[in-house]
Amino acid sequence: MLVKMMITSVIMILVFSTSAKAQDVDYRAQSLYLYKFARYIYWPENKLAGEFKIGVYGNSEILEELKLMASLKKGPDGMDITIVEISEEDDLSQFNIIYIPSSKSRQIREIAEKIGDAPVLIVAEREGLASKGATISFLVTDSMVLKFEINMVKMEEQSLEISEELLKLGYEI
Secondary structure (H helix, E strand, O other), X not given: OHHHHHHHHHHHHHHHHHHHHHHOOOHHXXXXXXXXXXXXXXXXXXXXXXXXXXXXXXXXXXXXXXXXXXXXXXXHHHOOEEEEEEOOOXXXXXXXXXXXXXXXXXXXXXXXXXXXXXXXXXXXOOOOHHHOOOOEEEEEOOOOOEEEEEOHHHHHHOOOEEOHHHHOOOEEO
């Protein structure tokens, strides 16, 4: 009886620890992808003046990773990268990239409407949001590899172009 209880306990621990691990978000990997998006997505020239601005809509753990990345790397054409936590009052068209954490995913359509066809890349933390207003959304494959979905129609509407190399790393929807 005791052995049976111990085996059941071990199985329960393994099940819960595996499901918790599967739900963890790798913000470092996502921040590196955002840097690659900055480098390998092409914005209209008028959008590449001054600093390259990445906004995070609301508070998210990715902010610290992005600030670290911005302190070490440059944006397109050697531009400084600025990381900003976006509030609801901010003018969203001032950003090059806007990151939408899962906690704000219900607002994706509203955010996309505010941006309209401005050349702003909307990147969502959660899978499936590229079909609901984001330009790109992250997903984790069955083999636990971080990938992304690309809404090519949205990309065109926002006058953005993606390099072939970057396109090969994601999935077009």
